[in-house]
Amino acid sequence: MSPVRNLILSLLLVGGLQAASVETIVGIGNPASIDGASIRASLNNPFGVVRGPDGALWFCEYDGHRVRKIDDQGNVVTIVGNGEAGFSGDGGPALEASLNRPHEIRFDAEGDLYIADMRNHAIRKVDLRTNRIETIAGDGTMGFSGDGGPAIKARLRQPHSIQFGPEGKLYIADTGNHRIRAIDLETKAISTLSGDGERNPTLDGAPYAGVSMNGPRSIDFDARGDLWIVLRNANQVFRLDMRAGTIHHIAGTGEKGFTGNGGPARLATLSGPKGIAIAPNGDAYLADTESHTVRMIEAESGILRLIAGTGEKGDGPDGPALKCRFARLHGIFLDYDGSLLVGDSENHRIRAIRGLGR
DSSP: OOHHHHHHHHHHHHHHHHHOEEEEEEOOSSBOOBOEETTTOBBSSEEEEEEOTTSOEEEEETTTTEEEEEOTTSEEEEEEOOSSOSOBOTTSBGGGOBOSSEEEEEEOTTSOEEEEEGGGTEEEEEETTTTEEEEEEOOSSOSOBOTTSBGGGOBOSOEEEEEEOTTSOEEEEEGGGTEEEEEETTTTEEEEEEOOSOOSOOOTTSBGGGOOOSOEEEEEEOTTSOEEEEETTTTEEEEEETTTTEEEEEEOOSSBOOBOTTSBGGGSBBOSEEEEEEOTTSOEEEEEGGGTEEEEEOTTTOBEEEEEOOSSOOOBOSEEGGGOBOSSOOOEEEOTTSOEEEEEGGGTEEEEEEOOOO
């Protein structure tokens, strides 16, 4: 691509980003879990957010210990959790169960709900036909064990992120164990995909099976079937080439900071990134939590772009994305219309970033 064309594309992109806007979808800003009409509903530290197979916007609340959604009548309703921090309810109604700091939610191909129940060191599943909850991984005790055996008997340590791979396995960012683990949902067996349990620097280009990774916090798959990993402690992003079996450095120098916007992502500094969403074209959107911003790794150029936020903690206002302040955002999801859904956690709101032009 010629330098002139690169410049034109860059100017067009910057113009598109400046035109992006933020809209609050739900949450009036006070920390409470109050169901009702979405314009009046209260949220309590929303983390993971996703568009469900029913078309509804679903989210989990870290401090509310619940999973909720906006139904087709525009009302916020609680689907999972009695609001008390605990580990109970398996085999019974999901509404009567106790969760403990749920961090992320996903849906399988059958439309059932999966929850990274972080402080319970477990992954839980809700059959949405019966609304019954069960634990599918983790025995509720913090630790590391069980590879090669039943996931239900294994031990996890603060799993934060989950995602389904193209072959149907459920992948887990087993954050406290510094590993990525996988559950074969046919055999129910768990295994370690990547990570040796150490916090050493991750070696670029090495076989991913035995590398170190410091605090894998969020994961997502791209259209090619490669797994992207956000290392919150290391302030970096890596990609697992699932065909070659190698790991590749994508963004972040390893130092914590908020520099490098508009330049190569590998030379930029990140600030406690905790969420990732990969677009169909390969662009990677990051919830850069400690800088209170959304940043994007452009697939074509490898450039890091600032998408939303000012770099300062605050609450809004809705309007131009680069003038809207966030407060330790966590969950991020690329919606079907191309907008980004953001769990603006400490503002107790869910916001949409529209008009990205990508």
